[in-house]
Amino acid sequence: MSKLLEIKGVCKSFPGVKALEDIDIDLDYGEVHVILGENGAGKSTLMKILSGAYQADTGEMFVEEQKVLHNSPKVSESLGIRMIYQELNLVEELSVAQNIFLGKEQYKGIALNKKQMNENARQMMANMNILVDPNTLIKDLGVGTQQMVEICKALSTNAKILVFDEPTSSLTDSEIAELFRIIRMLKEKGVGMFYISHRLEELKEIGDRVTIMRDGKKILTTAADQISMNEIIEGIAGRKIENLFPHTRKEPGDCLLEVNGLTGEKFRNVSIKVCAGEIVGMSGLVGAGRTEVARALMGIDRCNGGEAFLVGKPLPKNNIQKVVDMGLCLLPENRKTEGLALSLSIRENTIISSINRLFPGLITQKKKESQVVSQYVTDLNIATSSIEKLVQYLSGGTQQKVVVAKWLMSQSKVFIFDEPTRGIDVGAKSEIYRLMDELTKQGAGILMISSDLPEILGMSDRIYVMAQGDLVGELDAGEATQQEILRMAFKQHSPAVEEVG
Numbered sequence: 001m002s003k004l005l006e007i008k009g010v011c012k013s014f015p016g017v018k019a020l021e022d023i024d025i026d027l028d029y030g031e032v033h034v035i036l037g038e039n040g041a042g043k044s045t046l047m048k049i050l051s052g053a054y055q056a057d058t059g060e061m062f063v064e065e066q067k068v069l070h071n072s073p074k075v076s077e078s079l080g081i082r083m084i085y086q087e088l089n090l091v092e093e094l095s096v097a098q099n100i101f102l103g104k105e106q107y108k109g110i111a112l113n114k115k116q117m118n119e120n121a122r123q124m125m126a127n128m129n130i131l132v133d134p135n136t137l138i139k140d141l142g143v144g145t146q147q148m149v150e151i152c153k154a155l156s157t158n159a160k161i162l163v164f165d166e167p168t169s170s171l172t173d174s175e176i177a178e179l180f181r182i183i184r185m186l187k188e189k190g191v192g193m194f195y196i197s198h199r200l201e202e203l204k205e206i207g208d209r210v211t212i213m214r215d216g217k218k219i220l221t222t223a224a225d226q227i228s229m230n231e232i233i234e235g236i237a238g239r240k241i242e243n244l245f246p247h248t249r250k251e252p253g254d255c256l257l258e259v260n261g262l263t264g265e266k267f268r269n270v271s272i273k274v275c276a277g278e279i280v281g282m283s284g285l286v287g288a289g290r291t292e293v294a295r296a297l298m299g300i301d302r303c304n305g306g307e308a309f310l311v312g313k314p315l316p317k318n319n320i321q322k323v324v325d326m327g328l329c330l331l332p333e334n335r336k337t338e339g340l341a342l343s344l345s346i347r348e349n350t351i352i353s354s355i356n357r358l359f360p361g362l363i364t365q366k367k368k369e370s371q372v373v374s375q376y377v378t379d380l381n382i383a384t385s386s387i388e389k390l391v392q393y394l395s396g397g398t399q400q401k402v403v404v405a406k407w408l409m410s411q412s413k414v415f416i417f418d419e420p421t422r423g424i425d426v427g428a429k430s431e432i433y434r435l436m437d438e439l440t441k442q443g444a445g446i447l448m449i450s451s452d453l454p455e456i457l458g459m460s461d462r463i464y465v466m467a468q469g470d471l472v473g474e475l476d477a478g479e480a481t482q483q484e485i486l487r488m489a490f491k492q493h494s495p496a497v498e499e500v501g
Contacts, residue, residue: 310326347369
């Protein structure tokens with residue numbers, strides 16, 4: 001049987017960088033072809049060539065055995081190629097139907113035929129078992145449902161090839177299950193799909209074949225069921241990673257953070273402890289209230305009751321600077337908008353929370369700043385040509401290290417990591433985990449909020465589970481299982497929950 005898509009010998013260079021080198025890849029009808037690789041491996045460049053956003057320097061592309069001579073976004077669209085980006089391309093103020101038919105509106109005479117568009121959108125979604133009123137505004141839908149609308153939008157033009165770029169990074173477990181149901185349905189209809197993700201566990205569930213890329217080159221292509229997780233990790237990282245989760249569990253030291261009955265707008269009566277030398281995981285579904293607890297402890301959000309102590313001293317409420325000065329810090333889930341100033345350099349981001357301590361008279365010395373920051377760059381193995389490089393140009397893993405450097409410099413005692421490795425490739429994940437382990441060896445305590453169950457189980461000493469704003473239990477990480485955490489997170493003991501895990 002002929003291939004749906006073939007790419008042969010594709011090369012692409014940018015000034016000073018060879019982004020792709022002699023890439024061969026293909027796609028079958030009704031196949032999910034997973035593409036893996038670290039940030040900068042060339043995955044996005046290859047997909048942009050497929051979509052016509054970039055032109056290859058050399059190489060050929062065939063769609064259903066037809067050679068594509070001069071690809072462009074318009075040509076790519078005419079061939080049935082659609083991209084489903086991580087950042088969805090929808091207009092929030094328009095309805096579901098208006099988004100699905102945006103740019104291909106239906107008219108009755110010269111008037112927009114909203115009734116027909118709504119009916120067509122309803123029928124299209126019904127065929128995929130998506131029950132959404134087509135008049136609903138996009139801004140009123142959850143991220144998972146918005147993604148389903150994006151898929152319908154692509155299929156409204158008879159898409160043959162879909163590219164999913166990190167589709168599950170912001171989805172709940174139930175939304176991921178729904179997405180995978182849709183993908184399986186599309187496979188049955190013969191749609192071919194490229195699937196890019198950092199969540200390695202997904203490839204075994206949804207992928208038929210896997211291609212690993214590194215430094216602009218294709219390392220291998222094989223059937224998804226013919227490669228082990230260790231082989232995948234080593235292929236992506238280019239080195240043997242003996243232990244992805246390096247945390248060595250030991251007897252905890254003195255209590256650093258004690259929280260009693262903390263209550264806020266989205267959580268109630270939360271009591272937890274974090275001791276020196278331990279990583280305490282906090283698990284639960286999206287919306288369980290975990291991030292809100294962290295924000296309340298930091299003084300970002302208001303609390304309605306309860307108390308918290310850091311090294312025996314009461315944590316002030318609603319005063320971020322005093323909390324930071326006492327030694328509590330938060331590495332937020334969205335590091336780009338909340339943890340870093342993207343337009344500033346590595347040096348400026350690292351020093352920003354420690355200026356008062358390093359320069360009491362507020363007269364800064366750039367030479368001293370550079371010496372101190374350079375030491376942290378060396379200690380944390382931050383990959384950069386200069387500490388003056390803007391953080392917006394760093395990979396996700398390197399950006400996370402800069403956030404760690406910032407709080408190390410401020411002499412924090414307890415680190416709250418919120419989704420510490422979201423959107424980070426496996427090689428960078430191992431580095432972040434190593435840093436976290438090193439922090440505990442130096443006597444720090446870590447509260448790690450994570451939706452990644454292997455991460456929770458692999459890196460935690462103890463695990464708290466939250467559900468719908470309540471703290472529903474505490475588990476010893478050495479004895480906990482994914483199924484047990486999920487049962488608690490769903491607040492039920494149904495066998496059906498086990499299937500989710």
